[in-house]
Amino acid sequence: MDADALIQAIASSADRRAFAQLFEHFAPRVKGLLMRGGTPPDLAEELAQETLMTVWRKAALFDPAKAGASTWIATIARNLRIDHARREKRSRLSQVYEILEEEEGPEQPDAVLAGSERDSRVRVALKGLSKEQYRVVELAFLEGFSHQDVAERLSIPLGTVKSRLRLAMAHLRRHLEDLR
Template sequence: MAAIARSGDRAAFAELFDHFAPRVKGLLMRGGAPAELAEEVAQETLLAVWRKAALFDPAKASASTWIAAIARNLRIDIARRETRSRLSQVYEILDEEAPEQPDETLSGAERDARVRAAMTHLSPDQYRVVELAFIEGFSHQDVADRLAIPLGTVKSRLRLALSHLRGRLEDLR
C-alpha cells in the first residue's frame, strides 16, 4: 500500500489487486450481491484504492479492513442509485397516466426559477456542493472526492445551504 501511495507502483498494485479482488468479490457475494455486480464493485473498489492509497493510515485500520470499508460504501452507493432509478421509473409511469395541466407547468417553471434565484445567494462553496449533490446527482462521498474535501465538510455545507434555501423558499411549501 505504501509503494502505491508513494510512487504509484504498478507492480505493487497488481500484487494487491490479485490478492484482494477475489476476496472483495467473495465478501460481496456472501452479502447477497450477484456475481456480476460483486465483480464490478470489486474492480471499482480496487480502482478507488489506487486513487486513494495516500489516504490509507495503517494506524487506524489494516489494509483489508480499509478495502472492505471502501467496498461496502460503494455497494451502498450502488443500491441507493438503483433505488433512485426505480423511483424515477415509478414517477414517469405516474406522470404518463395524468397529463400535466398548463397551470402546473407554469407553477413548476416558476418554482424552478425561484430555487435557482435562491441558490445565487449561497456561498460559492455551498453552491458547488448543492450543484454536485442535487443537480448532478453525485453521492456525498463522490462530491467530497471531486472537490478534495472531507465528507464532513460536504455534509456541513449541504446542511447550511439547505437551511438557507428553506428560509428563502418557505412560501413554496
Template sequence: MREEWTACLARMAETRDRALFARLFEHFAPRVKAYLIRLGMAPAQADELAQEAMLSVWRKAHLFNPGKANASTWIFTLARNLCIDRLRREKMPCYELDADMPDGDDRDAGEGAVISDRLAACIRRLPEAQAQVLYMSYYDGRSHSEIAEVLGIPLGSVKSRLRLAFDKLKAMWGESS
C-alpha cells in the first residue's frame, strides 16, 4: 500500500492532477491530524496544521523524491516541521524530534509510544459513547456527519460528545502529569 501512495504522490507531482491530490488528502489528512494530536497539539490546532500540511503537499509535490522516502514519510515530515515551526512561533514548549524518526504510522517508538499509551489509558476512562465518537473521529478519520449517520444520532449529539470527551481528557491529562 505504501508503494501505491508513493506512486500516487509522484504522479500527482508530475501531472498536478487534482483527483490524485483528493485521494491523498482523503487518506492522509485524518492520519496527519491524529499524529499532530499525539505530538501534543490541541485538536483544533492539529486540524489547522493538518490542512496546512496537505496544502504543502500540493505546493511542494515537485520536491518529492520517491527514491529518498515513501509518501507517508515525506508527508508526516512536512507535518512535523510545520508543528515545530508553530510551536516555536508561539513559544510553546517544543519536544526535539529525531530526524531519523520512524514513519508516522509507526507508534511503537520512544516518546510517541509513551504519549499514545497515556492517551489510550485516559480514553478508556471515558464513558463509552464519548470514547466511541472520539475514536471514530480521530482514529478512523470520519467526519462528524459520517459519525452521526453511522451511529444514528443527531449531529449535535456527536459534537456534544466530542466536546465532553475533550473536557474530560484535559482534566485527566492534568491529573496524571
C-alpha cells in the first residue's frame, strides 16, 4: 500500500476508495497507539475516527517531502489528543502545533530526506532496537513522559533510562544520517 499516493488521491479527486483503504489500515493502528498511551477504548475509537476524518479534510496540506504518511497521521492523532485533553481549559495549544506545521521552515528542500524515506528508515531502525530500548523510546517519545517518570513506570534507575535513550537515539540518527 502506497499511503502517500492514497492521501494524494483524496486531495486531487476526493477518492472514497483511497480513503477506505487508508481507514482500514490506519484507524485500528491509531486506536492501538492511543490505547497503549492510556486512552480509554471508547475515546480511542472516537479519536481514531476523527484522525482519519482529518486526513480527508486536510489531504491537500499533506507534504510528502516533510513527513511520511504514518508520521503525518501520528501527528494528527497527537493534535486531536491534545485538543481533547485540554478542551475544558480554553487551551490554544493545538493552534500552536498547527501554525508550526504550516511553516515552510527555513530548511533547504534538497537537504531534507523525503518524508516517506525518513519513515521507512525509522521503521528499519526501530526493528534494530532491543525490547527494553523500544519500550523506553515509546514512553519517552510518544507518550512524552519525563525521564524520571519513565524510570518510575518501569522501575529502573534514571541512569538506565538516560543511557537506553541515548543509545536508541544515536542508533536512529545513524540510520537517518545515512542518506544525507
